[in-house]
Amino acid sequence: MTIVALAARVIFTRLVRGQTFAGDLVENAPLEPIDAVTRSHKPAIAVYTGVLKGKPTGRNALGAGREAPTMELVFQLYVPPADADGDLEGLSLQRSGSGLAIDLMQRQVLSALQSQSNDWHELWSELVVGYDDFDSKPVLIEIEGGARIPCREVTLTCRVINDPAPGAPLNPFWAKFDGILRSDGEESTLIADLIMQAVERPGELSSWRQVMALLGLSRRAVVAGGLGPVEPPLAGNPDPATLEEVTTYPSTIETVVSPGDSISGPEDQ
Incomplete structure (x- = not known):
């Protein structure tokens, strides 16, 4: 259950880029997501995967159980502490404007995940079997210098396919x-x-x-x-020898007939 998490983040970034106020600033599990906001003075989105749960069968640790495993997909929405440029169509991010911008970005992301028609959306629809839970909470981040960056963290609990x-x-x-x-x-x-x-x-x-x-x-x-195979492997070979040829000897073959049946040919009738 690691490759499916990586695939989910990759597909998410391809679906969301260019579909929100953040433009192309949609990053796959960045270590310092605030840097993109402070450097560009534009909104940004970071996507992570959180807790993964499954019900393995026996010693299977790859998630191929009787039920679809679940995975937390977490995306964080950021807006800069100062006024943004024309990307927000003149919307001021001061005071209540920042909250409005984040609310709209959340809507834009969710819409991008389910209302597009392209190869990435087809992949997302196949990878995510369904959603079990949704959680959205506001976060206010204070950086050096006293500036505050509004943020909203959204968690989708997804039922996903196996690795x-x-x-x-x-x-x-x-x-x-x-x-x-x-x-x-x-x-x-x-x-x-x-x-x-x-x-x-x-x-x-x-x-x-x-x-x-x-x-x-x-x-x-x-x-x-x-x-x-029941046959033990040969020395130095993890698999038994492969059967490559079968030879029969007609002179040793006996034809067994059930009682009441006849093996006579047409010439014996």
């Missing part, structure tokens, strides 16, 4: 996410490469070992369930 299975080909959603990410630019391609490295480890696995890894089972449990 991709280790050592197995990507399922349709993750394959689509990988393709769209690679077409989004050099930085996004680097993210896609890092995700693929994490998914492909420990390398390509045979189908029964994919089941073993995905469910967190021991080899004995896989064999007992009829999902793995």
Whole structure:
């Protein structure tokens, strides 16, 4: 349950950029989100993922349980302490204007998540199965010099899909996410490469070992369930030898007929 959190933040930033007063200042888990506000003197949005919960089956720690895992998606809305420029269409951020701006930004973000028609929205709709909870609270941040930056923190508790299975080909959603990410630019391609490295480890696995890894089972449990080979592996080889050829000897084959049946051909009729 780590790759799904990363994917959620990436998709969120692509959906929200250019759709709010913050423009392109929508950052993926920044360490110092206030810097973007004070540097640009414009509104900004930061997105994080919080608590992730699931009900694993057995020793499976990747979240593939009977129910969809839940994840907290947290986004913070900031407006600068001084008047903003034309991005807010002349709206003053002094006094009550800052609260109005943040309220409108929250509406803009939620609208961007559910009312667009593009590849990123399709990914979001598939990754987030539904919402279980919504929380929005105001925060007032005081920085050095006494200036105060209004902020609102919104938490969406989402039901999400599972992480991709280790050592197995990507399922349709993750394959689509990988393709769209690679077409989004050099930085996004680097993210896609890092995700693929994490998914492909420990390398390509045979189908029964994919089941073993995905469910967190021991080899004995896989064999007992009829999902793995009974033959022990050869020395230095984690998998049993692959059956490559079957040869039959017709002279040794006997035809067994049930009582009442006949094996006579047409010429014997």
